Structures are given as C-alpha cells and as structure tokens.
Amino acid sequence: MKTHRPYLWFALLLPIVAFTGLVVRAELLRASGSVFHVAIVGYDPRDLLQGHYLRYRLQWPTDGECDGATCCLCLQTSGVHTKVACGVVDKTCDAQLSRPVVEQGREFFIQENAGPALEQAIRRGQGAIALNVTPNGQVHVHELFIDGVPHRRWLRDNAQRQ
Amino acid sequence: MRLERQVQRWQEAGIIDASTAERIIAHERRASRPVLLLAIGGLGAFTIGVGLISVIAANWGDIPRLVKLLAMLGLFGANAYGLVRARGRQYRWVTDALALGYFALTLASIALVGQTYQLGGEPYQALLLWLLVGSPVLWLAEGAFAALVFLGALAVTGAFSFNPLVDLLGHDPHATILVGASLGSAAVFGPLLVASLPTLQRLRPAFAATYERLGWGLFVLAASCGVHVWYLSMDTNDVREAWVGARVVLVFVALGLWRVQGLVSGARADWLLPARALIGLAAAITGLGVLVPHAPAAMVGALGFVTVWALVAWCAYQAQTMQIVNLATAVIAARIFVAYIEVFGAMLATGAGLIVSGALLLALAWLWVRKIRLQPGGAA
Numbered sequence: 001m002k003t004h005r006p007y008l009w010f011a012l013l014l015p016i017v018a019f020t021g022l023v024v025r026a027e028l029l030r031a032s033g034s035v036f037h038v039a040i041v042g043y044d045p046r047d048l049l050q051g052h053y054l055r056y057r058l059q060w061p062t063d064g065e066c067d068g069a070t071c072c073l074c075l076q077t078s079g080v081h082t083k084v085a086c087g088v089v090d091k092t093c094d095a096q097l098s099r100p101v102v103e104q105g106r107e108f109f110i111q112e113n114a115g116p117a118l119e120q121a122i123r124r125g126q127g128a129i130a131l132n133v134t135p136n137g138q139v140h141v142h143e144l145f146i147d148g149v150p151h152r153r154w155l156r157d158n159a160q161r162q
Numbered sequence: 163m164r165l166e167r168q169v170q171r172w173q174e175a176g177i178i179d180a181s182t183a184e185r186i187i188a189h190e191r192r193a194s195r196p197v198l199l200l201a202i203g204g205l206g207a208f209t210i211g212v213g214l215i216s217v218i219a220a221n222w223g224d225i226p227r228l229v230k231l232l233a234m235l236g237l238f239g240a241n242a243y244g245l246v247r248a249r250g251r252q253y254r255w256v257t258d259a260l261a262l263g264y265f266a267l268t269l270a271s272i273a274l275v276g277q278t279y280q281l282g283g284e285p286y287q288a289l290l291l292w293l294l295v296g297s298p299v300l301w302l303a304e305g306a307f308a309a310l311v312f313l314g315a316l317a318v319t320g321a322f323s324f325n326p327l328v329d330l331l332g333h334d335p336h337a338t339i340l341v342g343a344s345l346g347s348a349a350v351f352g353p354l355l356v357a358s359l360p361t362l363q364r365l366r367p368a369f370a371a372t373y374e375r376l377g378w379g380l381f382v383l384a385a386s387c388g389v390h391v392w393y394l395s396m397d398t399n400d401v402r403e404a405w406v407g408a409r410v411v412l413v414f415v416a417l418g419l420w421r422v423q424g425l426v427s428g429a430r431a432d433w434l435l436p437a438r439a440l441i442g443l444a445a446a447i448t449g450l451g452v453l454v455p456h457a458p459a460a461m462v463g464a465l466g467f468v469t470v471w472a473l474v475a476w477c478a479y480q481a482q483t484m485q486i487v488n489l490a491t492a493v494i495a496a497r498i499f500v501a502y503i504e505v506f507g508a509m510l511a512t513g514a515g516l517i518v519s520g521a522l523l524l525a526l527a528w529l530w531v532r533k534i535r536l537q538p539g540g541a542a
Contacts (some may be wrong), residue, residue: 011298012242015268016235018295022272023231025312109277111223127309140278152223 005148029140033132034094036075037145040127043105049069053107054118054144058129060102071098075133095133108144114155121154164432191252227278231422234271235372245302254304261303262311268296268376286326289319301366311378316341320345338404343407350384353377358424374425381418382474385444389466391451392459404452415445429446433480440473464501468494495526 043055060073063082072086074093084090087097108129111117121127130142146154169183170270178186218225241264248257269292276283293315300308324345332339354377356370363370396404418441423434448465471490478486502522506515 007298008246008302012245012264013304014295014298015264016238016242017232018268018291019238019271019275022275026275026281030279106282108280114223123228141282 009078012070029134030132030142032134032140034077035130035132035142036077036081036095036126037130038081039076040122040126040129041125042122050052052112054110054115055105055107055121056122056127056129057105058102060117071099073102097133097139098137101137101139102139106141108126108141110144110151114151117155118144118146118151147162183309185522205310212302221388230274230278231268233273235265237266237267238271240321245299249302258303258305258308261299262308264299264316264339265296265311268292268299271312284322284326285320289315289322295303295321304368306372309366309372310376313373319351319498320341335403339403339406340410343410347411350380351377353380353417354425355421360424363424381441382470385470386467388444389451389470390446390463391448392456392463395457396452396455399456401453401455408449408453411449415441433477436473436476436480440470440477443473444470460504464504467497471497491530495530499523499526 039059039061040056041059043057051090052107058073060071061081061083063080066083066085067070070086071083071097073092074082074084075095075097076082076092077094084093086096102138106129118127126147127149128145131139132142134140143149149157166187169178169186172178173180173183241260244259245257245264248260251257254312269288272288272292276288277279284383297312297315300312324341327341328338331341353373357373357377360372362373418437420438425437443467447462449463449471451466471493475490475494477482478490499519499522502519506519
C-alpha cells in the first residue's frame with residue numbers, strides 16, 4: 001500500500017515539531033522572571049517518595065502580617081519571603097503566589113538511589129526549590145537545593161564524606 | 163523452498179501457468195516473515211537495548227539537558243530515515259515496526275520534556291498530545307498490530323481522561339454518568355463503527371478486519387454482561403439516573419444498527435438481519451433492565467443471555483463461521499447448566515442432587531457433540 005509523500009513527511013515531522021515546540025515553550029517559561037529559592041516540606045509526612053519522584057510542597061514563611069486563608073506568598077529575590085494579603089499591591093514583592101498554588105502537592109524527578117538521602121534531608125528541613133513565576137502565575141521549577149547547593153552536588157559531596 | 167517446490171508441482175500439473183507461479187512466489191516472499199532470524203535478531207537487539215538503557219539510566223542525572231534533548235532528536239531522525247527508506251520496500255513488517263517505534267518515541271519525547279523541565283502536568287495531557295501528534299505515523303503501518311496499539315493508546319487515554327472530564331463538568335453527578343456512558347458506549351461500539359468506514363476498508367483492510375473482530379467481541383461481551391442487570395432490583399432513583407446516560411447509549415445503538423451494513427460485503431449479506439437483531443435485542447433487554455423499575459428477575463437475565471448467544475450462533479451460521487457457531491452453542495449449554503445450579507443449587511449438598519447435575523452435564527455435552535456441533539462443511 002503506497003502512502004503519499006506529503007502525508008509521510010507530515011506524519012514524520014509532526015512529532016518532531018511538537019517536541020521542539022514543547023522544548024522552546026519550557027525554555028521560555030524557564031527564562032521568564034527572576035529565580036527564587038523557596039523552602040519546602042514533604043507533601044506526605046509518611047512517604048515522600050513515589051517511584052522516581054519526591055513529593056513536596058512549598059513552605060509558608062513565619063514572617064508576615066497576614067494570617068488566614070486570604071494570604072499570598074510574597075517572593076523576593078533577596079530570598080526573604082513573607083506572607084501578605086492577596087490583592088494588595090506590595091512593591092517589595094517580586095512575585096506573589098496564591099494559597100492554592102503554595103499548598104499544591106508537587107513532584108520532583110530524582111534518581112531512585114538518591115531517594116532515601118534526599119528524603120532524610122527534606123525531613124530535616126534542609127530542602128529548597130529554585131523556581132520562577134511566569135507572567136500568568138504558573139510556577140516553573142528549576143532545581144532542588146539541599147543546604148543551598150544543587151541536590152546532585154550535595155549527593156556527591158555527601159557520598160565523598162562517607 | 164517448500165513453497166517453490168509446491169508451486170513447481172502445481173505448474174507441472176497444469177494448474178497454474180509460469181507467470182502465476184512467479185506472482186505467487188513474489189507475493190509470498192513479500193508477505194513472509196523470517197521467524198527464526200527475527201527471533202535471534204530481536205533477542206540481540208533487545209539485549210543491547212537493555213544494556214544501553216541500564217548504562218544511561220545509571221548516569222541519567224549527570225547527563226546534561228541539552229545532550230538528552232539532542233539524543234531524542236537523533237533517535238527521531240534515525241527512525242524517520244528508516245521509515246523513508248523502508249517505504250514501498252517488499253518487507254512490510256519493517257515499516258510496521260518502525261512506525262510503531264516512532265509512535266512509542268513520540269510518547270517518550272513528551273515524557274522526556276516533562277521530566278527534564280520538571281513540568282508537573284496531568285498524565286492525560288501528555289497522552290492526548292501523544293495521540294494527536296503521534297497517531298498519523300501509525301497510518302504508515304499496514305498490519306493489525308498497529309491497529310491494536312492505536313486502540314490500546316486510545317483506551318488508556320480515555321481511562322486517564324475520565325476524572326479530568328468529570329472535574330471539567332464540575333463534579334455534577336449527571337455529568338459523571340454522562341461521561342461514563344459516553345466513554346463506555348464508545349468503547350463498546352467504537353471499533354465496529356470505525357471498521358464500517360469504507361475508507362478504512364479500502365486503504366487499510368487489516369485495520370478494518372481487526373476492528374471488526376474486536377468490535378464484535380466487545381459487543382457480545384458487553385451484551386452478555388449487560389443482560390444480567392435483571393439479576394438486580396432497580397428502584398425509581400436508579401432508573402432516573404440510568405435515563406441520564408440512556409440518550410448517549412441510544413445514539414450509539416442507532417449508529418450500530420445503521421452502520422453494521424458497512425461491515426457486510428455482497429457475498430455475506432445474509433447475516434445483516436441476525437447482526438441487527440443481535441444489536442437490537444441485546445440493547446432492548448439490557449435497556450429495559452436499567453430503564454424500568456423491577457424486582458430481581460434472574461430468569462429474564464438468564465434467558466437474555468441465551469438469546470444473545472443464540473443470535474451470535476445465527477449470525478455465525480449465516481456468515482458460515484462454524485467455529486463461532488460451535489462456541490455459541492457450547493456457551494448456551496454451559497449457561498443452561500449454570501441456570502440449573504442457580505435453581506437447584508441447594509440440592510447439590512445431597513447425593514441425589516449431585517447425580518442429577520452430573521447427568522445433566524453429561525446430557526448437555528452429548529447433545530452438543532452429537533447434535534449441535536457443526537463440522538467445517540456445515541453438517542452436524
């Protein structure tokens with residue numbers, strides 16, 4: 001059965017175009033806005049690991065005047081994040097995250113053998129996520145940091161120390 | 163070599179001429195699969211593949227993002243080059259394998275972007291994108307396996323899309339029933355409706371034949387389960403809920419009754435009436451069971467089941483598919499025995515009950531072997 005040549009090229013190029021589009025979109029999202037480091041806690045205190053994924057959520061800072069369901073997380077490039085009332089224009093905030101976005105369960109892809117060490121580190125409160133916030137309020141995750149260093153380097157240093 | 167000898171014998175006996183002999187050998191060579199070579203080659207490729215995957219997986223975290231993405235583009239390029247080269251060649255299975263590989267690679271590429279950039283999307287989004295951009299390549303394949311893979315991908319995407327669709331409709335109970343009825347009806351009637359499309363039958367006959375067989379199998383399975391709804395009691399609340407999804411199911415039943423004619427070629431038109439009777443009666447018995455309030459009526463369920471399989475036997479008889487006729491009559495015999503156990507189950511605790519049930523089973527087996535089972539020629 002013959003297949004027309006234009007159809008052949010369409011069928012072959014479509015996945016490549018989609019793949020390239022996804023990569024370009026991800027790169028653009030990654031480059032939009034400043035990068036913030038936000039402390040994290042385990043999403044499920046009993047089991048943070050799910051296959052190759054570490055489950056976590058962003059941690060609310062203790063600082064800030066706001067308290068309650070209408071609070072947003074005020075992100076600052078200085079690394080000092082606070083709680084502010086949502087909808088109030090606060091010029092000290094470089095970006096704001098609403099409560100549902102902050103409390104949403106998230107997953108970070110890790111090497112399976114790195115799971116137990118990273119799980120322990122996050123339980124001890126050493127973990128932070130580097131992220132940027134896109135203009136439409138979406139969180140785009142860059143890297144998992146442990147004790148202020150990228151998690152892979154922390155794992156290497158940790159292995160050498162042992 | 164056996165084929166060549168056989169064709170030579172036919173030619174010597176004057177059954178076929180030289181040009182026909184050449185055409186037969188060319189056709190069989192094109193369609194033949196070197197099974198042993200494929201098995202050894204496949205095993206070797208599989209071993210290398212597993213080894214490569216193990217090495218890559220062990221160092222996955224240390225491989226830079228750009229390298230991973232470029233490697234994926236390289237895999238796409240190599241697979242696409244293979245497909246372009248294989249197009250129109252005599253070994254169709256190579257094209258089929260490469261097309262399936264390309265389809266799988268498309269899903270892998272979407273997963274790679276999600277993992278590399280830590281995108282936290284829902285699985286149904288990735289699956290929908292995969293179907294949208296990856297499916298066209300399956301049309302390059304011609305074998306039945308590609309048709310099954312597409313259907314499998316569609317089923318998995320449908321299963322993952324159920325909850326998001328319900329979420330989208332605001333968790334309304336009626337919306338949940340409507341989504342469930344739509345996906346369920348599409349699963350039962352979809353393959354038959356697609357198989358009846360003339361374009362598919364003309365351009366990809368293997369796809370159409372696979373979907374037709376699978377479609378009838380799914381329909382008979384669904385009908386066999388559906389008629390057992392008479393074993394349950396239906397109150398007015400259940401019936402009210404059932405009416406919500408009934409409209410969607412009715413549309414699919416009507417489409418099935420109409421499009422079944424697309425499955426009938428001129429020579430086999432005899433089974434159009436029994437096929438329509440099967441769809442209509444199974445839908446009617448199941449429909450009445452869910453749309454009319456009733457107390458449990460096991461007898462109706464059992465008779466409904468026997469009716470469905472009697473119609474299957476009639477269809478198969480008209481289509482001269484004797485294996486299906488035999489299967490259907492065997493299923494009816496087994497169901498009669500189950501009905502006997504349902505009615506006289508308590509008697510099985512006694513010796514006399516066991517003797518009677520054993521005798522009934524033997525009588526049914528004798529009846530089936532001697533009086534009902536048909537030989538390939540059509541004789542009992």
